[in-house]
Amino acid sequence: IEGTSLYAVTRKLRALKPVFRTLRKKKGDISVNVKLAAEFLATVQQLLQIDKHNSLLLRLEKCCKLVFFKATKLEQVMLQQRAKIQWLKGGDQCSRIFFRKVAMRRASKRVFQIINEDGHTLTTQEDVVNEFVSFYQRLLGGDRRREFIDLRYLRPWARHVLTQEESQALVQSVTREEIKDAFFDIAEDKAPGPDGYSSVFYKAAWPVIGEEMIKAILEFFTTGRLLKQVNTTILALIPKRLRLVLDKLISPSQNAFVPGRSIGDNILLAQELFAGYNRQGLPMRCALKLICGRHTTRSNGISLVPCYNCLDFRAPLLDGLRSVSLLLCSRFASMGTSRFLQGFQGVKTRGSDVPVLVRSDNGGPAVDMTSSLCKADVASVRVFRHGLDEFAKLSGLHANPQKSQLILSRSAQDVREQLLAALHFQEGHLPLRYLGLPLLASRLSISDCKPLLLKIDSRIKGWESIQLSFAGRLQLIKSVLMSLNVYWAMAFILPKGVIREVEKKMRTFLWKGNSAVGYPKVAWSVVCKPIEEGGQGIRDILALNKALMSRHLWNVIQNNQSSIWIGDGESFSLWHDPWHSLGSLITRFPRGPGRTNIPEAAKLSAVLVDGDWSWPPIMDLECIEILHVLPIIHNGSDSILWRGGGFSTKAVYDIFRNHGPKVGWYSLLLGP
Secondary structure, X not given: OOOOHXXXXXXXXXXXXXXXXXXXXXXXXXXXXXXXXXXXXXXXXXXXXXXXXOHHHHHHHHHHHHHHHHHHHHHHHHHHHHHOOOHHHHOOOOHHHHHHHHHHHHHXXXXXXXXXXXXXXXXXXXXXXXXXXXXXXXXXXXXOOOOOOOHHXXXXXXXXXXXXXXXXXXXXXXXXXXXXXXXXXXXXXXXXXXOOOOHHHHHHXXXXXXXXXXXXXXXXXXXXXXXXXXXXXXXXXXXXXXXXXXXXXXXXXOOOOOOOOOHHHHHHHHHHHOOOOOOOOOOOXXXXXXXXXXXXXXXXXXXXXXXXXXXXXXXXXXXXXXXXXXXXXXXXXXXXXXXXXXXXXXXEEOOEEEOEEOOXXXXXXOEEEEEEEEEOOHHHHHHHHHHHHHHHHHHOOEEOOOOOEEEEOHHHXXXXXXXXXXHOOXXXXXXXXXXXXXXXXXXXXXXXXXXXXXXXXXXHHHOOOOOOOHHHHXXXXXXXXXXXXXXXXXXXXXXXXXXXXXXXXXXXXXHOOOOOOOOOOOOHHHHXXXXXXXXXXXXXXXXXXXXXXXXXXXXXXXXXXXXXXXXXXXXXXXXXXXXXXXXXXXXXXXXXXXXXXXXXXXXXXXXXXXXXXXXXXXXXXXXXXXXXXXXXXXOOOOXXXXXXXXXXXXXXXXXXXXXXXXXXXXXXXXXX
């Protein structure tokens, strides 16, 4: 095949598809093969009932069993890929579950009717498909306004500009080992790309196609040109290379999916900002919940290449990013019909056209939600509104006034009308949903945890149509239901009433399942013990909640920059801060400043000299107690160590949970 290496590979892969179709026809329907193998095995076993000592029939039965087990395994793998059930590896092995799940997925993915922008209901397949295509053509394609983006205005907003060493590390040649690892790191049960080939094919055929694949990918990183046939696939090598500097480029406020950061920090910070939000007498504040999206006409795309230039990205990595930005948006409508849309337009940057990347979430227009806080006065809100308008001009993301909300503190109700008129937002109220959790102004209550309980109910209800065994239900509780609890337990101290309700739902699902009858055979406290202690390995929610809260405490006390440490005493008040074991000294000794001749505004550093205490003589018999229990000051910096190495939530959970003696039969489960 003549052409570039990348073109030759794509043509060969495309030519290979008819061969696989022919091979599939020769092999026949997998489910039919299972049925035939089962019938043939049953026939042989019936003959063995007549002649039990026939050596030929015994060997034939053994061969039939191997054929049947192989066909059953192939059917199970096929159905598991279609059903997208990951938890079943450790539970049921029943094909009926797969069939039901596949049918449910097909029914949920099908669009039977849709209402267009004119309000007409479209019911035929062709009309539904055409409406999807035309909507995204208007959204992602068509005529757009061309904005002039001056790169000089982007530079001051860059959090970090790549150094020469970082730029050199990013543009280093991609090695053959990196390319191979990128293919082999993809799990075999992941969905195939638009070319129709999963990672299983590439791994199995690597001795044959590996050299050509490496040559084609190296060609892309050398020339920066990417074919449209390949442009829809996910190139794992670019994100892996960018991972070296992502933590420096991404704002510290973005903690999700960044190595070394925790999304729990954002949740805790937001909870702290809203604490006491509904109290009277506090400074006037307002929060803005912004729902941003693109208009369906004349909206701009987000230009990424100017941002790359601003951060000093260099070729050939910049050429590769530019090629990937030429995004082809594929949208699949009902009955498997699919079409490709050209989803980019040029944005002017000083006379040159660069591609823009248009992001689309959940199959709809690009939408984003963020929460911001500011002072509750008209001047501050107008400044915020001006910033939103400037951002919309460059990015095309506009705040949706019907969905965006303004949440006022209790002390800001007097300026409510003026602020709503300045923003044209809807008025909102707490609790506010943030990162999947409620933002509260007070302590978490049972009613605030209703979303968690409803989500558990919806998951259990979704499994009602599947005939699950006890092992399958147990695996679902461990992998799915417990993960929902962990996210909440990471951010809140859960009320005991909520914990009891969650355990009740899991206990009912475990012992009854879809049946209306049944009762717990074993106490729940026993079920939550490890298997070696006679339990089923389900984690105790109360103990897990304590362990996750302990992680936050550990993060605070092991950080030398934390505000709980005295340090040099410059940031602590001598009389008001609770640095002493007696607590706040001004509370314990209200007349202490006058009797000790130390001003009430004095810092702790006033009684520290060269790393040691230096208090003036205290003659007052009451205040002399301060000197009797002073904290001991050691030379050098203190350090906190966790026994056995680094902090482990698993180890802390093991401390809080109920323990029991190991059972004697546990060794039998492990085998010889």
